[in-house]
Structures are given as structure tokens and as C-alpha cells.
Amino acid sequence: MAWIVENRRTQVVEKRETPYLTADMKIDLANRYFPRYPTKRAVLLPALHAVQHQYGWIPTQAMEELGEFLGLQPAEVMDTATFYEEYWLKPKGKYLVAVCRSLACELCGSTELTKHLKKKLNIEPAETTADGKFTLVEYECLGSCGTAPAALCNDVLHENINPESFGHWLDTLPEDPHEYHDSSVTWDETASAH
Amino acid sequence: MPFTEPVLLKRINADPAKRKLHFYDDYVATGGYKGLEAALQMAPADIIKTTIDSGLRGRGGAGFSAGQKWSFIPKEKRGPHYLCVNADESEPGTFKDRYLIDYDPHQMLEGIAIACIATQCDIAYIFIRGEYHRQAKVLEHAIKEAYEHGIFGPQGIKGSATKLECYVHKGAGAYICGEETGLLEALEGKRGWPRNKPPFPAIAGAFAKPTVINNVETLAAVPHIIERGPIEGPRWFKSMGTPSSPGPKLYGMSGHVNSPGVYEDELGITLEHAIKLAGGMKGGAYKASICGGISMGVLGTNQLDIKLDFDDVRFRGGCLGLGTAGMIVMNEHTDMVLALRNCVRFYAHESCGQCTPCREGSAWMRKILDRIVDGGGRAQDLEMLLELEKTMGIMPGTTICGLADGTAWATRTFINKFYDEFAAKCPETPVPQFSLKRGSLNVLQPMGSNTR
Structure with a gap:
């Protein structure tokens, strides 16, 4: 929920020596995104995406580094980051399995899908398996109402899901999530437009 | 000439096995970017007038005249103007924009270029929801192609004086960013909190500059009108649909129907016809249908004859409006x-x-x-x-x-x-005195046998 605000007054920020926002990331962000927007703050959403892509979540220290990089207060970064559901402010599993629970999917069996996955992975929604491989969540509409029930597994949308076979398929995923790609993306996606 | 052949879906085969993603070469080979060429021969004011004449109403839900919206942008330029494309399609029941991007991204890019000529925009941001990972990749690639072919970039659109940059901006999972001012806040790197209006985005929108915000489907419809010229275009567009809601429309059919998916027809078809397009009811007789995303409300059991346009759904159907025309159809076993x-x-x-x-x-x-x-x-x-x-x-x-x-x-x-x-x-419920007009429900279906 977007509007829940946590009490962070007593929060201790865990620090590590090596920065999360590496020099390479900074150069990439600056080259790619600074020319696009008239303000630096507008780069915040892409920058948070970049951090999350790299580490799987957004540590508080990374938010402080982003604040310094973009000329913002750490609180301003956190203000934005806490609003959006896709940003994980605590570690999640290697694979995020997000089942759509909105009306069309519910009519077509998303409840059974969630139930099956809960049993298979032995976790409740918003929890991570003990081996750290899977995190199960329920999302609102994924824009796949015509092909319900649907679920996202990291960046890849799965449609018309059969709970049984989807459960089996999860077992075949590679250990490194960066090796798992959308097979329908057949063009070179790494080349930047500009 | 009523609706006879697909317009927005002309490149997308009805058979899922034969559908393919059209990148630049395929798009041009099938008549793409002709609308842009026509637009480059027209004055901005003429493009706006043609669009107003066509009666094209915004396909994002509110149904506001697209041309009117463009006409609010100041004619005298005092700084940059922006176009924001609203591809933050998060309303349950709606998946038409995703469909257009998935198979025919250049149609929308052409619409963006035309809209930017008309409103003198310098930068177009395509705000796409964070969950649309593949669609963002499709757009990135299509935009790259458009840069290579001289549509976007510093040399001006096809060598003309109008320069246009185009970028994808990914959201991060917040429905409210589909609200136009919430979208602007998210674009600026803040929480997606909608702004008080006025000032309206046409005066002070993104980065406090004049901003146009259009839906994907609206922009995709623009090239088809402009391509046919200032007289024939509006006439052709108005030959479809109803007088107050002209043109073709994408209907997203989902729920208890045999072949859910996106179907194109003119505005003003009946709900019954729309269900027929989607292969009829599945698992039982018709009971209710969400009309145009859940925000618009639900159509009742005896409302199969409601015409799906911007007015009839509202005045006779008792809903908020047509919205995005994403229908979630429910059968008799639905609780x-x-x-x-x-x-x-x-x-x-x-x-x-x-x-x-x-x-x-x-x-x-x-x-x-x-x-x-x-x-x-x-x-x-x-x-x-x-x-x-x-x-x-x-x-x-x-x-x-x-x-x-x-x-x-x-x-x-x-x-x-x-x-x-x-x-x-809710046992012992007295009829509420402040209840609105009761829906005229005449058949009550038996409960309990829930197919879910």
C-alpha cells in the first residue's frame, strides 16, 4: 500500500565500505538519463530501477548515495522510493513470482494459482523461501485480463497459467536470475536508443 | 461507410498464431508513416482543427476531445513543451494499450510525432507502467529505429524544422500514476500524488511547462485521420460510431467469455454484440459485465442492449462512463x-x-x-x-x-x-432511504455453484 509510512526514527542504517552506486553505474546513469530530463530529480525513478536491477533490492545506503549523486536529501529519495510498490526496500528472493489477483484473473482462477504456489513453495505471499530462491507476492492487475490467470516471474509475464505445470516449471529455473530472459525478446535489447 | 475493416488493428492478425510484431520495415511496408508525411505538409493549427473535426475523444477513460486538448496548449512558445504518453495502463480489465505496443509500436510513435508537430512539443515521454517489461523493451527498440530513420532526433522530423526527442520512462507499480497529474509527479521523480487543478497540465504540467497527456490508443488513431486529409479524414472517422462518439474502438474482452482478447469495432455496438465478438459466454448465462475498467461500475443482467459509447453507458447504463472499454464479463455463477x-x-x-x-x-x-x-x-x-x-x-x-x-x-x-x-x-437489511434508483434486476440467479 502506497500510503503506509513506517517509523524510521530508530532505524539504524547498515553500512558497508564498498558503495552500492558504483562509478560505472554513475557514468551509465549520467550518460543515459541526464540529457533526457530538465531536472536531476527526474532521473530518480530510472536510477532506483538500476540499483534494484543490480542488487535485487534497494538498500538504504544506496538511497543515501543516490541522494548525493542527484543532489537530493536522503529523505527525498526515500520519500519517492517508499511510494512505489515495485521497489524492494528489503532483500527478496532471486525470483519474484507475482500473481495477478484482480477481478478478471480472480474469475479465471488466480485464487487456485496462489493457493497452489503457496503450497508448493511453502510460503505465504510476501515471504521468501528458505533457500532464498523465490519470493511470492500478489499484485494488482498486470494488464493480462484477456489471458488470465497471469503472473510475472521477474521481468517475464506468463499467461493462461495452469497452476500444476507452472509449479513444475519453477523448478527448472537457473540458479542465477540474470540468466533468465524473456524468450519473446528476439532483438538486441542492450543497445541503447541514444 | 460503417466499420468494415480493422483500423488500429489492421496489422494485427485476429489469429493469435499469425500475429507478429511489426518493427519499422514492416510498418512502412504496410503503409506506415503516411500520416506523418501528410502532417508535415500541414500547419499545426490545421492538424488540431482536423482532429477536432474528426470528433476523436480520448481513449484513456475520460473521453475528452483530443483535438480540444491540444488546442489548450499556448500557441506562443515561451519555453519547451512536453508530450506525455499515458501507457500506465493499470485499470483492471484493460489491456488494449499493451496489445497495440506488443504488435504495432510504430503506429503510436507516428501519432506521437504528429501530436508533437501540432502542439510544438520538444520532448515526448512515454510513461509506461513498471510491470510492462517486454513492452518497454519493444518501445525502446522501436524508438531506436525511429531515430535511425530520421523521425526523432536533432535533425528534425524527416528533415523539417520541428525537432523531437522521445524517451521511455518506466513507472514502478502504482495505479495512481495513470492519473495525468500523478503521472507528471512520477515523471519528475516524486511520489505519484495527483496535483490540484488548476493549473491544468496544458499550462503548467511536466516541469511546470505546457504539457499534453494522451493515451496510447488515442495517439494510435491520429495517423489514420491525418493521413486522409483535413476533409476526408474527419468524414471517414465520423462514418463510424455514433454522432457523439465517432470512430473505431478497441474493446478488451475478458472474464467468462470463450475467446477473451482485444476486439476492434465501431463505438456504439451493444454489449451483446461485444460478447458475441468474444465468442459468447463461457460456463453459464450472462449475469453482469464491468464496462470499461472497474472504476466505471457494472452493467446489470438486463442491460445487454446498452450501446457501448461514451454516452449511452452513462445515461442509460447507469455507470460512470465507457472508460477504457475493458469489459470483464461475468456469468450466472459469479458471486x-x-x-x-x-x-x-x-x-x-x-x-x-x-x-x-x-x-x-x-x-x-x-x-x-x-x-x-x-x-x-x-x-x-x-x-x-x-x-x-x-x-x-x-x-x-x-x-x-x-x-x-x-x-x-x-x-x-x-x-x-x-x-x-x-x-x-446482510440479514434484516432495511431498504436504504438514500439509495440511488435501484437497478432493475428481474432475474436472480441461484447462488452457491461458484465455478471459481
């Missing part, structure tokens, strides 16, 4: 209390928290509905729900944006049109 609970849970989850009536109202409505679903429905619960829904939204004037109106209309139409079903779960 309407569960369905409403799902809708209200959505709003309680997605309320941005700025305005108290929406934040608290939707949360309490969810709690009440949870209790009813759990079997603890009480006599006064329905009254309470109907009282709550009257206090929230732009229409009673208590919130900044329309999210709460969506909550209110969903609740109002569900309860009024299926009153007996709700009352059965």
Missing part, C-alpha cells in the same frame, strides 16, 4: 459480493493516501466487505457502504483525483443492481 470485494480491495490498495475520504473510505469499505464475505454481514452494512460511497470523490468534491469516484461507482452500481444478492448476505 457479486466477492466480485465487489475484489474491486474495493484494489482501491484500498491503490489509494495514494493524499485525501482522507479516499484513503480511509476505501479501507473501511474493504473491511466491511471482508466481513460480509466472511459471513458476518450485518443489517446496517449496506447502508454504511452506500453512505460511504456518497462522501468520496471529485463529484461530491472531497478528493483531488478521480480514484475515489471509481471506488464509489463500483460500489454503487454493484449494490444497486444486485441489491438482493447483497441483502441476502
Whole structure:
């Protein structure tokens, strides 16, 4: 929920020596995104995406580094980051399995899908398996109402899901999530437009 | 000439096995970018006039005239103008924009280029929702192609004086960013909290500069009108649809139908016809249908004859409007209390928290509905729900944006049109004195045999 605000007054920020926002990331962000927007703050959403892509979540220290990089207060970064559901402010599993629970999917069996996955992975929604491989969540509409029930597994949308076979398929995923790609993306996606 | 052949879907095969993604070469080979060439020969004011004449109404939900919207942008340029494309398609039941991007991204890019010529925009941001990973990749690639072929970039659109940059901006999972000013806040790197209006985005939008915000489908329709010229274009567009809602429309059919998917037809077809397009009912007779995303409310069992255009759904159908024309069709075994609970849970989850009536109202409505679903429905619960829904939204004037109106209309139409079903779960319910006109429900389907 977007509007829940946590009490962070007593929060201790865990620090590590090596920065999360590496020099390479900074150069990439600056080259790619600074020319696009008239303000630096507008780069915040892409920058948070970049951090999350790299580490799987957004540590508080990374938010402080982003604040310094973009000329913002750490609180301003956190203000934005806490609003959006896709940003994980605590570690999640290697694979995020997000089942759509909105009306069309519910009519077509998303409840059974969630139930099956809960049993298979032995976790409740918003929890991570003990081996750290899977995190199960329920999302609102994924824009796949015509092909319900649907679920996202990291960046890849799965449609018309059969709970049984989807459960089996999860077992075949590679250990490194960066090796798992959308097979329908057949063009070179790494080349930047500009 | 009524609707005879697909317009927006002309490159997308009806057979899923034969569909393919059209990149630049395929797009041009099938007549693409002709509208842009025509637009480059026209004065900006003429493009706007042609679009106003065509009667094209925004396909994102509100149904506001697209040309009118463009005409609000100051003619005298004092700084940069921006175009924001609203591809933050998060309304349950809606998946038409995703379909257009998935198979025919250049159609929209052509519309962007034309809109930017008309409104003298310098940068177009395509705000796409974070969950659309593949679609963002498709767009990135299509934009790259458009740069290579001289549509975007510093050399000017096809060598003309108008320079245009185009970027994809990914959201991060917040329904409220589909609200136009919430989208602007998210673009600027802030929380997606909708802004108070005025000032309207046409005067002070993104980065406090004049900004046009259009839906994907609206922009995709523009090239087809401009291509046919200032006289023939509007005439052709108006030959489809109804006088007040002309043109073709994408209907997103989902739920209990045999072949769910996106179908194109003219505006003003009946709900019955739309269900027929989607292969008819699955698993039982028709009971109800969400019309145009859950925010618009629900059409009842005896409303199969409602015409799906921007007016009939509203005035005869008793819903908020046509919205995005994303229909979630429900068969006779559907439990309407569960369905409403799902809708209200959505709003309680997605309320941005700025305005108290929406934040608290939707949360309490969810709690009440949870209790009813759990079997603890009480006599006064329905009254309470109907009282709550009257206090929230732009229409009673208590919130900044329309999210709460969506909550209110969903609740109002569900309860009024299926009153007996709700009352059965809330024993000893007196008929509320402040109830709106009761939906004329005449057949009550047996409960219990839920196919889900």
C-alpha cells in the first residue's frame, strides 16, 4: 500500500565500505538519463530501477548515495522510493513470482494459482523461501485480463497459467536470475536508443 | 461507410498464431508513416482543427476531445513543451494499450510525432507502467529505429524544422500514476500524488511547462485521420460510431467469455454484440459485465442492449462512463459480493493516501466487505457502504483525483443492481432511504455453484 509510512526514527542504517552506486553505474546513469530530463530529480525513478536491477533490492545506503549523486536529501529519495510498490526496500528472493489477483484473473482462477504456489513453495505471499530462491507476492492487475490467470516471474509475464505445470516449471529455473530472459525478446535489447 | 475493416488493428492478425510484431520495415511496408508525411505538409493549427473535426475523444477513460486538448496548449512558445504518453495502463480489465505496443509500436510513435508537430512539443515521454517489461523493451527498440530513420532526433522530423526527442520512462507499480497529474509527479521523480487543478497540465504540467497527456490508443488513431486529409479524414472517422462518439474502438474482452482478447469495432455496438465478438459466454448465462475498467461500475443482467459509447453507458447504463472499454464479463455463477470485494480491495490498495475520504473510505469499505464475505454481514452494512460511497470523490468534491469516484461507482452500481444478492448476505437489511434508483434486476440467479 502506497500510503503506509513506517517509523524510521530508530532505524539504524547498515553500512558497508564498498558503495552500492558504483562509478560505472554513475557514468551509465549520467550518460543515459541526464540529457533526457530538465531536472536531476527526474532521473530518480530510472536510477532506483538500476540499483534494484543490480542488487535485487534497494538498500538504504544506496538511497543515501543516490541522494548525493542527484543532489537530493536522503529523505527525498526515500520519500519517492517508499511510494512505489515495485521497489524492494528489503532483500527478496532471486525470483519474484507475482500473481495477478484482480477481478478478471480472480474469475479465471488466480485464487487456485496462489493457493497452489503457496503450497508448493511453502510460503505465504510476501515471504521468501528458505533457500532464498523465490519470493511470492500478489499484485494488482498486470494488464493480462484477456489471458488470465497471469503472473510475472521477474521481468517475464506468463499467461493462461495452469497452476500444476507452472509449479513444475519453477523448478527448472537457473540458479542465477540474470540468466533468465524473456524468450519473446528476439532483438538486441542492450543497445541503447541514444 | 460503417466499420468494415480493422483500423488500429489492421496489422494485427485476429489469429493469435499469425500475429507478429511489426518493427519499422514492416510498418512502412504496410503503409506506415503516411500520416506523418501528410502532417508535415500541414500547419499545426490545421492538424488540431482536423482532429477536432474528426470528433476523436480520448481513449484513456475520460473521453475528452483530443483535438480540444491540444488546442489548450499556448500557441506562443515561451519555453519547451512536453508530450506525455499515458501507457500506465493499470485499470483492471484493460489491456488494449499493451496489445497495440506488443504488435504495432510504430503506429503510436507516428501519432506521437504528429501530436508533437501540432502542439510544438520538444520532448515526448512515454510513461509506461513498471510491470510492462517486454513492452518497454519493444518501445525502446522501436524508438531506436525511429531515430535511425530520421523521425526523432536533432535533425528534425524527416528533415523539417520541428525537432523531437522521445524517451521511455518506466513507472514502478502504482495505479495512481495513470492519473495525468500523478503521472507528471512520477515523471519528475516524486511520489505519484495527483496535483490540484488548476493549473491544468496544458499550462503548467511536466516541469511546470505546457504539457499534453494522451493515451496510447488515442495517439494510435491520429495517423489514420491525418493521413486522409483535413476533409476526408474527419468524414471517414465520423462514418463510424455514433454522432457523439465517432470512430473505431478497441474493446478488451475478458472474464467468462470463450475467446477473451482485444476486439476492434465501431463505438456504439451493444454489449451483446461485444460478447458475441468474444465468442459468447463461457460456463453459464450472462449475469453482469464491468464496462470499461472497474472504476466505471457494472452493467446489470438486463442491460445487454446498452450501446457501448461514451454516452449511452452513462445515461442509460447507469455507470460512470465507457472508460477504457475493458469489459470483464461475468456469468450466472459469479458471486457479486466477492466480485465487489475484489474491486474495493484494489482501491484500498491503490489509494495514494493524499485525501482522507479516499484513503480511509476505501479501507473501511474493504473491511466491511471482508466481513460480509466472511459471513458476518450485518443489517446496517449496506447502508454504511452506500453512505460511504456518497462522501468520496471529485463529484461530491472531497478528493483531488478521480480514484475515489471509481471506488464509489463500483460500489454503487454493484449494490444497486444486485441489491438482493447483497441483502441476502446482510440479514434484516432495511431498504436504504438514500439509495440511488435501484437497478432493475428481474432475474436472480441461484447462488452457491461458484465455478471459481
